[in-house]
Amino acid sequence: MSCTVARRGRNVWWQVVALCLALAAGVALAQEPIALSGTLKKAKESGILIIGYRESSLPFSYLNQIRRPIGYSIDICTAIVQEAGNEVGRDLTINWVPVTSENRIDAMTSGKIDLECGSTTRNAERQQRVAFSPVIFVAGTKLMVPHGSPIRTFRDLKGKTVVATAGTTNVEAIERLSTRFNLGVTIIRARDHADAFEVLRHGGADAYAGDDVLLYGFLAKYGLGKKYDVTRDFLSYDPYGIMLRKDDPQFAAVVDKAVRDLITTGELERLYKQWFMNRLPTGERLGIPMSAQLEDIIQSTPQQPD
Structure with a gap:
């Protein structure tokens, strides 16, 4: 009887040891750094x-x-x-x-x-x-126009020329509005924002469609706040x-x-x-x-x- 109890005790002890070893191995594995990719x-x-x-x-x-x-x-x-x-x-x-x-x-x-x-x-x-x-x-798309321009909303763009930077959501916004409201807008796609602004400054377009914050940035950079206006309404949410x-x-x-x-x-x-x-x-x-x-x-x- 005592021998059976002793054997059972040893079995339980080895089970506990095995469990501890398994837990320790698991912790070690958990601490292994994840391979970078x-x-x-x-x-x-x-x-x-x-x-x-x-x-x-x-x-x-x-x-x-x-x-x-x-x-x-x-x-x-x-x-x-x-x-x-x-x-x-x-x-x-x-x-x-x-x-x-x-x-x-x-x-x-x-x-x-x-x-x-x-x-x-x-x-x-x-x-x-x-x-x-x-x-x-x-940000959001707005229009920059010369001071005194009759353009106040996108509806005033009918038959007009708008410059925007190629590959931007601003181009997409003008295309979408022109199609939906049959405005017949001509879109000039400039290489970058600075190029688009130069097109407007030199009279190559009636309006520059860009993210509002970038338009205000150009006005601040060149001190042209009295020569150009930014329209009020957003044409897109960006x-x-x-x-x-x-x-x-x-x-x-x-x-x-x-x-x-x-x-x-x-x-x-x-x-x-x-x-x-x-x-x-x-x-x-x-x-x-x-x-x-x-x-x-x-x-x-x-x-x-x-």
Whole structure:
């Protein structure tokens, strides 16, 4: 009888030991680092992230006096690069590559850039090809016209010529309105925002269709607030995001965390004031208060779990 009890005791003891060993092995496996893939793997191996920037999307991404990219979106992307460096365990260098509205998506899908830091609208159509960060800004298409122009709403564009930047939602908005209301608008597609503005300035178009904040940016940059007007009504709703490659969940998680941290710590609001309310490094002052839509997005963003 005592021998049977002893054997049972030894069996229970070995079962406990086996269980402890299994649990220890499980903990060890859980602590194994997850293998990097996609953009983070490339960044770990090369020490580089490639940022696509815009040359004239003031104040999001534009060139300062020494031709260096600066702006609201650039600062957000710098925070993303720092977060990516923390994730891969090394400091990362930024390679800067200029892109335009027309080639930015192809630059992303082809691997020419890793992040696009400009003034890009995050919409369902584009998300079929690329991915985006949480919303960083809310804009909308408006019209810039010479002071004294009879154009006040899109209905006044009948038979007129409108310039817009190729590859933007602004072109799509004008095309959609022209078709729906039989306006017969002629659309000039400029290479970039600065080129579109120059077409308007030199009389090549009756109106320039662009995101409202960019239109105000041009007026501030060139001191032309008395020569041009921006119409009141929005022709489209355009939430901006930082663009990245699709189907790269590890890097997407890093981008998401970096932007959410900026929002929940109040840093995004500070950056907004720096680039939209205060005097810019290049001397302009936009004085554009934060929209109610962006305030709602900031207030409803949950904090990241520890």
